[in-house]
Every structure is written in structure tokens, then in C-alpha cells.
Amino acid sequence: MKFKSLKTRVLLWFGSIVALLLILFSFSFYYFYNKSINLSLETRLYNQARYLHETVLPHLKKGEIIDDDRYDSLQIAIVRGDDIVNQTKKFHLKHFDTYLNATKPFTSIADDEHMSVIYDFKFQKPFEGDILLYQKEIDDKAENVVDTLLVLNPILLLVLLFLGHQLIEKVLVPIRSVTQIAKNVSVTNFATKIPLPKGEHELKDLVDSFNTMTDRLKEGVEKIDRFNSDVSHELKTPLTVIKGEIEVSLKKKRTSEYYQQTLHTIFDAAHQIQRIIDDLLFLTKFSKKNIKTTYRLSDLDAILLKTVDKYAPIAAKKSIKIHLDRLEPVAYLVNPLLIERIFSNLLDNAIKYTPCDKNIHLSIYQDNQVHFKIEDEGIGIAEKFLAKITDRFFRVDASRNKSIDGFGIGLSIVENCVNLHDGTLKITSKEGVGTTVEVLL
Incomplete structure (x- = not known):
């Protein structure tokens, strides 16, 4: 039983x-x-x-x-x-x-x-x-x-069972209280907090852990809601464009030039959807369990130079100068694909948000850690947005315009790549002055 x-x-x-x-x-x-x-x-x-x-x-x-x-x-x-x-x-x-x-x-x-x-x-x-x-x-x-023992032992057993029952009841009182409050916690209700019991004991640690967990769950649900909202918005725009172009084209016969222009518009929208999907898939491709099997001894300075060469023409169109302030040979066990993605996304962002005729400064060197630093003279980020800047699809309001391409996934990918290497990502910024991003491995 x-x-x-x-x-x-x-x-x-x-x-x-x-x-x-x-x-x-x-x-x-x-x-x-x-x-x-x-x-x-x-x-x-x-x-x-x-x-x-x-x-x-x-x-x-x-x-x-x-x-x-x-x-x-x-x-x-x-x-x-x-x-x-x-x-x-x-x-x-x-x-x-x-x-x-x-x-x-x-x-x-x-x-x-x-x-x-x-x-x-x-x-x-x-x-x-x-x-x-x-x-x-x-x-x-x-x-x-x-x-005498045959008489006393059953009596003693019953007395001890009674005392044990009372003690268990006393221990379970705060646990029942925790359980009752925990039942009221749901996906839509994370406001309830369990009061911390007095004294230093295991139950206090349990309640503290539970409250911390609800805070994390609340934060996670908020991120999921924001992610769903943002991904819906980002995908809805190109899909609306595709649907609108097709509807207009089907209303009456058009010239071949018009159909060609419509196909170009649909192609650009489809390409935009494909980029969003590729970035989302990239975020889930690697995990802590499988990442280390892909590590290779790589020359990070060479990967950085290759990335700079790739983006130099784009920077030149805005007359932005890329300066290599400190470039030292750095050989390190990494996933070279993820490292290249870190360099690319950070340099791409720096060029996007830096006005014409400004400068971008790069450094890579190694002491007890590997340091990669990129400093731009761009529009900067308000302090209130810095904590959310690496969230998926998060874009500062001032940057939500058609002149700056992007979906708000770049820094999220960078943070994920850094975390997979057990590294640290530091972002400091000041509006109107510029942004500094440092990666430590």
C-alpha cells in the first residue's frame, strides 16, 4: 500500500x-x-x-x-x-x-x-x-x-509517535503556506511573493529560491511575449508586402516591366523573411553540450582582418575609417564560425549606426584573457536600453526606421556566441558620442 x-x-x-x-x-x-x-x-x-x-x-x-x-x-x-x-x-x-x-x-x-x-x-x-x-x-x-518493558515500550512508542506527529505538523505549516501561495502563481500572475520566514534555515533558502525562480519566469515570459510580438511584426511586414503586390498585380493585366518590378519587390521581401529565419535557426544551432566538439585552434587576428576586408567597402561608402589600434597574434581554441559571426555582427552594427566621416577603432590582444574591443563614434544607446539591447528583435526606437537595415537579432547572436565560449560581453554607450563593445574569452 x-x-x-x-x-x-x-x-x-x-x-x-x-x-x-x-x-x-x-x-x-x-x-x-x-x-x-x-x-x-x-x-x-x-x-x-x-x-x-x-x-x-x-x-x-x-x-x-x-x-x-x-x-x-x-x-x-x-x-x-x-x-x-x-x-x-x-x-x-x-x-x-x-x-x-x-x-x-x-x-x-x-x-x-x-x-x-x-x-x-x-x-x-x-x-x-x-x-x-x-x-x-x-x-x-x-x-x-x-x-515491564513489554508494557512500557508500546506506551513509549505511542508517545514518541504523537510527539513526532506534532513536530512534523509544525514543520509542515510554513511548507503548506509556501504551497498555497505557489498555487496562485501562474503564467499571467507572477506578482505574488512568498514572505521570507524568520531565522536562518533551509525553508528560508527554499522560499528565496522560489521567489528568484518566479522573477526569472516572469522575465522569461516577458521575453517570450516580446519575442512573439516582435517576430510577428518583423515577419508580418514582408508578408504584407508580398500579399499586397500580388493582389495589385492580379486585379488587371499589367506590363511586363510592372510584373518584373513586382517580382523584384516580392524577392526582396522573401529574402528578408529568409534572413530572419536563418538568424533564428543560427541561435538554436549550437548548445553548451555540442559546442566544444567544434573547437579549433584558430588565429583570431586573421579572422578579424578577413572580416575588416569584407566590410571595408561598406564603410568606404559612408567615408568611415576603420582603425586597427592594437592587433596582436592570438591563437585560441574556438569555433571559428561563431567568432567570425561575432566580429561581423559587431562591425556591421558599428558601420550602420555611425554617421558618415566618422571613425571605428578595433583592438585584439591576449594577456590572461582574449580581448576584442570595437569602439565607434555613432549615435549611441540610451542607458535605459542597455540592459535590453541583446534581446532578440529589440531595437531602440530611434533606430526603427527603413534607412537602417536589420531585425534586432545581431547583438542577440553575438551574446549567444560569447556565452557558448564561456566568455563575457561588455557594452557601454553614450547617446551622441558612441558605443564600445568588448568581448572577453
Whole structure:
């Protein structure tokens, strides 16, 4: 039978362990207590036997009766060979010879609530013989303890179960509170915060972790909503263009030149959609699990020079000068495709947002880290937008115009590529002055 309640399962485990411990304790206590009683009786009989041997036996004549009154309930017999030469009047131990040949001198016999003990003391002088001491109907204290334990153990178990139940209830109170508040959290409701409990304990860490998780979920949902909105907007525009051009073209017959112009417009819109899809697929192509298998020892300075050569004609159209302030040989284990994408996207952005006749400065070098820095004299980014600038499809309002091509995915790709290399991306900017981006690997 399975118990779904955590409290019930904990209580069952607790009860089982306590019951097992009580049983083990009872057996151990009985064993050692019984052993202690037997040892005490054996010691007393041994001392009595020594007293008889040293004090009484030298004065006894063969066949003389030992005085009973001096030894209370103790029965005594002095044996020589197989014959009893002296004894008390009430010595009635049957088959006494069995105990003479026993391996141990002390023997105890349990009988209901009483016990009997026999002790065989062997001596050599004044003749070779044995002193047998026999005492019966001794109150069995060990058995009394067993009876007491049989009554106390169930009571103790019930008391401990009750205390365990109360303790579990006390522990579960704040957990139930956390659960109740957690049930109210949903995709549309992240406002609820669980109050931090007082004191330093695990539950406080749990609540703190939960609150942090809800903050992350809220941020993630907001990003997804913004992503859905932006991707819908970015794809809707070229699709609307395509649909509009086709509808106009189908209304009546057009000239071949008009159809050709329409096809060019549709081609540009389709190409725009293809670029958006390619960029989105690129973001999901690599992961932390597979990226390291693609690492190669690459010359990053050579990749940068190749990228500069690629974008030099585009910069020249705006009379923008690209300066290599610090170019040092850097060989590093990387994915060369991703590194080239980092350089391309950052340089492309710098050229896009830098006015004509301005400058772009590049540096790449290595100390304890690889440093790549790009500084432009562009329009800059307001401080309030810096935290969101790497989000997918995010574009600063001032840049949302048709004169600047792009979809707001470039910096998101850069950040993803840097993260896949366990690197750091630093962006600083000032409106009207320019932007500095530094990549650390």
C-alpha cells in the first residue's frame, strides 16, 4: 500500500525506526541486565564457597551435617569423588554429578518468575573434592524487567509517535503556506511573493529560491511575449508586402516591366523573411553540450582582418575609417564560425549606426584573457536600453526606421556566441558620442 502523504510516510518511517530501536534496546538491556545479575550471583556464591573451604571445611568431620541456619536458603554439599561427605539437611539437588562435570562452574536455571543457581567450587586440600552450592526460587529480576518493558515500550512508542506527529505538523505549516501561495502563481500572475520566514534555515533558502525562480519566469515570459510580438511584426511586414503586390498585380493585366518590378519587390521581401529565419535557426544551432566538439585552434587576428576586408567597402561608402589600434597574434581554441559571426555582427552594427566621416577603432590582444574591443563614434544607446539591447528583435526606437537595415537579432547572436565560449560581453554607450563593445574569452 502506497501512502501519498509525505507526513504519513515520514511518520511511518519514524515509527518503524523508533520501534526497531526500542526492540533492540529492550533485548540489549535484558541481555546485559541478566548477565549482570548472574555475575553478581556467581561472585556471591564463589565468595561463600571460598569461606566454606577456608573456614568451615577444616573443622568438619566426614558425615557431619552442615548447619542450615547460618546459610539461609543456600543448600551446600561437599563432594569427594562421587560421594557427598558433608551437606546441609535441606540439600535436595538431584543429579548433582551433572554439574560436577560441567565446563563452567556456574549454572543458572530459569523457571517462570524464579530461577535456580548452582556453583561448583573445586579444591585440592585437605583432599581433592568439590563444594556444591545450590540456591533455588530466587526472584528473577530480569524477567520482571521484561514484563515491564513489554508494557512500557508500546506506551513509549505511542508517545514518541504523537510527539513526532506534532513536530512534523509544525514543520509542515510554513511548507503548506509556501504551497498555497505557489498555487496562485501562474503564467499571467507572477506578482505574488512568498514572505521570507524568520531565522536562518533551509525553508528560508527554499522560499528565496522560489521567489528568484518566479522573477526569472516572469522575465522569461516577458521575453517570450516580446519575442512573439516582435517576430510577428518583423515577419508580418514582408508578408504584407508580398500579399499586397500580388493582389495589385492580379486585379488587371499589367506590363511586363510592372510584373518584373513586382517580382523584384516580392524577392526582396522573401529574402528578408529568409534572413530572419536563418538568424533564428543560427541561435538554436549550437548548445553548451555540442559546442566544444567544434573547437579549433584558430588565429583570431586573421579572422578579424578577413572580416575588416569584407566590410571595408561598406564603410568606404559612408567615408568611415576603420582603425586597427592594437592587433596582436592570438591563437585560441574556438569555433571559428561563431567568432567570425561575432566580429561581423559587431562591425556591421558599428558601420550602420555611425554617421558618415566618422571613425571605428578595433583592438585584439591576449594577456590572461582574449580581448576584442570595437569602439565607434555613432549615435549611441540610451542607458535605459542597455540592459535590453541583446534581446532578440529589440531595437531602440530611434533606430526603427527603413534607412537602417536589420531585425534586432545581431547583438542577440553575438551574446549567444560569447556565452557558448564561456566568455563575457561588455557594452557601454553614450547617446551622441558612441558605443564600445568588448568581448572577453
